[in-house]
Amino acid sequence: MSKEIIGTPQQYEQFCQVLEELKSVPGPVMKAMQSAQDIYGYLPIEVQSKIASTFGVSLEEVYGIATFYSQFNLNPKGKYTIGICLGTACYVKGSGAILDKFKEKLGISPGETTADRKFTLDATRCIGCCGLAPVLTVGGEVFGNLTVDDVDRILARYND
């Protein structure tokens, strides 16, 4: 087991504090995994190992949970997650082509993150605003009625 700090010292301190607090809580493993993902953005092996050893469960048990629920990430997420809706309405109105354009522009496939950890690309199911189809979200922001030509403009907004 690695004794080294995981992530930044601030992240690690926060993580350790969460683990400490959960020691007196029943069923702490899933809660620890959720908090760890909030802190780190994903659940690397070091984080899962520490959760396992803290609560006396096997690493495989933690990993089994992490792969069962799609909300847990095993790979780091970018600063911005672009979620392109591939629900029926959006798909019919051309979101597939928009996704392809993002893939081409960012050089990654859905589920992956750019090397500079700026963007993560996700293909989502219906997000419930079909009136805006085709639609996508970046972080909490929603962009609707899109065409392929809007892709450059959207990426430029996050040019920080």
Place this chain on the structure above:
Amino acid sequence: MKEVTLKINDIPVTVPEGTRILDAARKAGFNIPTLCYYKDLTNEGSCRVCVVEVKGARSLVASCSAVVAEGMEVYTNTPKVLKSRKTTLELLLSNHEKKCLSCVRSGNCELQKLSNEYGCDENHYQGVKTPVNVEEYNAYLVRDNAKCILCRRCVAMCNKVQSVGVIGANNRGFNTSIGCAFERSLGAVDCVACGQCITVCPVGALTERDDTQFVVDALHDKTKTVIVGTAPSVRVALGEEFGYPIGTDVEGKMVAALRRLGFNKVFDVDMTADLTIMEEGYEFLERLQDKTAALPMLTSCSPGWIRFIEFNYPELLPHVSTCKSPQQMFGAVVKTYYAEKMGLDPKDIVVVSCMPCTAKKTEIFREDQNASGYPDIDVVITTRELARLIKHYGIDFRSLPDEQFDAPLGIGSTAGLLFGATGGVMEAALRTVYEVVTGKEPPSLDFKAIRGTKGIKSATLDMNGTKVKVGVAHTLSNARKMLEDIKAGKSDYQFIEIMTCPGGCVNGGGQPIVPSEVINSGVDVKALRASAIYKADKKSKLRKCHENPVIKALYSEYFVKPNSHKAHEVLHTTYRKREKM
């Protein structure tokens, strides 16, 4: 306990409250097929093969997990039930790698048997198959998840019984697979190689690595002297592969078969079990005298257990006896003492070891296991592989005469034979240690308190005023309890025997696979196989390790005395901390 009366196919039956429908049906004379259910291990209700109709219930009920109720009316063979089971089986087959012609489990595959019984069409449903993430072919085990039916018996064995917990269910839904964390191979995690997962697998998803070709090649290499040794528990299980009832001792036929396979010498690892007791017994007495020595002393015969402590409790390694296991002592003695005596070069000797165990396949690759400069043991085959080899060679096992092991290394005491069952190493040790300390035989040679299949056993022995408390644990979850007590300073034992597998080596990961329907009907395989060992010991004339004439010769001609410098060079080894993943 409260009794409940219900009807199974209109036949009234009374059973205790809380009984599974499955067991109530058996009492009424009806066997219900199962795939995932395994007595005292799993009742996931996941495979849906055991479904029955219960009057008034909305849907079919899984009889392995549902319990009886007063006045319940159960039907186990209605058209609806039979159709459901057949469909379930055909769906399982649609996602199963149907290499049944070559599969090592063909003939004792539970899925194959049921599919046949239910007249299934293996190609009824065609479609996408679950992707297979890991291909595993390591030193002890082969895993083929394309054959896995997700019954989770292996998971329960690894987690609940062994407390090792390196396998579990990964991913979800159709993509679910049994695997290790981060999809690593078993060889890359802290798997102890016990092979218990193999013995509960209903299909061919988990099998031992087959090393029989290595043996065949050696047997036909005229430049080699090929010597075989068999572990105590092989002889009381091998017969099952040839139709003998569980608990039949086939020592004589086993020896005859090995001779017909072409081995130059057929020796007995019982002999080095005796040697282990000499070395370990004297080591224990030395530790008792030495105020600085780590106590309790822990036995070192079971390589799965050794891997377990190296991974999980490396700080307690000083407690482990430095003795090699009987298998490794066997190879070491053959390639040193015996080679010198016979004028053989150890490089021309191939030592084959027949074991009830898959972890033994990994033990031969450990550091410090090459007393002659060459590996002590060249290859390990399990009881199952030995049976395969005998069948492959067309040897009619049942009509073989009873033959005897070769001298000198084939002479073992039945104290050494006891090593096959939980408590046996300790019983053999006590027979010798008591006599060494007190100069007389113990009041009884049968140490009944440490026999049987209870998880943790103990006994206290008074040796001329010196009181010694000994403990015995089998399965690694029980071993873990012992270790936690030592760690917490709460252990009051001086000597503890640990065996990895439930019931000890008789029920090892390399032993013949007993179908779950036999287990579920209440047959105690561990106890039956062990009883064959105790029976042989009862009628034996050589019941103490130190009285074995070969042991006496080994010390007078070669090792001088137990724990001598020479003995340490050849018969002892070292351990090291292993990093957990």
